[in-house]
Amino acid sequence: MVTTASVNQALPPSLGSEVELLGVSKVRPKGAGRETGGLVLNHVHLHLEPGSFVAIVGPGGCGKTTLLRLLAGLEAPSAGHVHVGGQPVQGPSPRRGIIFQDANLFPWLSVLKNTTFGPLAVGVAPAVATARATHWLTFLGLSKFLHRYPHELSGGMQQRVAIARAIVNEPELLLADEPFGGLDWITREQVCDELLRLWYTTRKTFLYVTHALEEAVYVSQRIVMLSARPGTVAHVIEVNLPEQRWAHADLRFTPEYARLVEEVREVFAEQTALAQSARSAA
């Protein structure tokens, strides 16, 4: 039987990493299935404190996903610097975990084997990989489902496995791209609570891309709003809500919270209106 204490000894007590984007631009060629090429991101400066939880929002096509892909090392910037933990990003690494909207689990592997796959691939001893995977799956409420297969799980449970699979690699940065966009609102709010608990416990740096503004308010400490394409940082909104939000069941129904959501919506509407007038002019 794996205990939490024994696993914690195996885990390094490190915080998440600092993230720095300096003058980052991204240009895409036109064509090949893309109607519009050109500048996607324009001179983006962004600094994430170690262990912070930051949400990225912005009008459709503003380059949120591109920004995340640059940090993941799946793409290189056309100009500027992308640094994580003081090091330039030069390709994908298990130190930077990603969660997508689709859980992308291996259908032929059990929940546990899906989760140990990453650590085993980088040479972690099987006993340690199993202990770590069991710990995080239990943390996410999946202890009864270790030996189940993905098709036997609901969408919300599959996304929990995707979270476990990212965190089991002990990343310094966790990147999430609309991770719960395919789930219904009720399930979504629950999985957000799980993710917040995970962040609070691990203190890794979280970067969370979403188009749902109320979700950005609920999960993050800070919201970075990008302008319409080409995306640049248009606004930064501080979210001064308690860190342990999952413990405040009625938080969403307080006037302070609702006002904050309204404020973010107003800023978003301004950005969308600017984008529309730019399009009409063009």
Next chain:
Amino acid sequence: MSTSTSGGLVVRNLHKTYPPDIVALRDVSLALAPGTFTAIIGPSGCGKTTLLKIAAGIETYQHGEVFFAGERIAGNTSWRRSVIYQDIRLFPWLTAQANVVFALESKGLPKAEARRQAAQWIERQGLQPYADAYPAELSGGMRQKIGVCRVLANMPELVLCDEPFSALDWTARESLQLELLRYWYEQRKTVLFVTHNVEEAVYLAQRVVLMSARPGVIKEIVDVPLPEERWSVRRDSPQLLAVAQYVNNHIADEVRKAQAAEQEVGY
């Protein structure tokens, strides 16, 4: 019996089982008075969408009765009862405006009048610059706006909404919420709105029907004591938040029950 239901939707002792023995709805009774706006909310699998499909006439049932404006509904569709889906499919070979014109012409409007009305709907959604664009050239939000215009332009008497705005960004969602409210307010038609989003349900509807986890049973009907002119209500107003909190607590209980059942299956 049916004459008393003119303009409204009446559901009596409705029972729906999917093969082999999945009970989707158990003894559901519900009456929507003509011209009212009702939301249904409940955990996944509670039968909300089934109820909506039955009212649209695209799903049948085993027991019970369903009437709209005195007409018995049992697998029969009508333009008077239209569904707004989460992802409305436009005809890809028609322009945005031609998609709306097509719907109006199908209802028998002369071409010139159909064009005039379609142009009005498109203008109100601020999509004039895209009237001649094809669906593939539009964003998801724009496509949904055109789809909603296409449904409402036909003046359905019962508007059945199945999570119509869930996939949209905030500006498109707000714009379509207001369009639907305006249609309901000005035309005095009956609206049934299925959603998972507590805030949306409370902001839009006069009454919120709370359903239990499967099998779907109506647990409670909550009145929303806000003015009909909802666009004048602030989304952070204490009255709105109080109702939302009440509804949310109920839903959270039902979701926990549904998950306990899920955990049982997982032993």
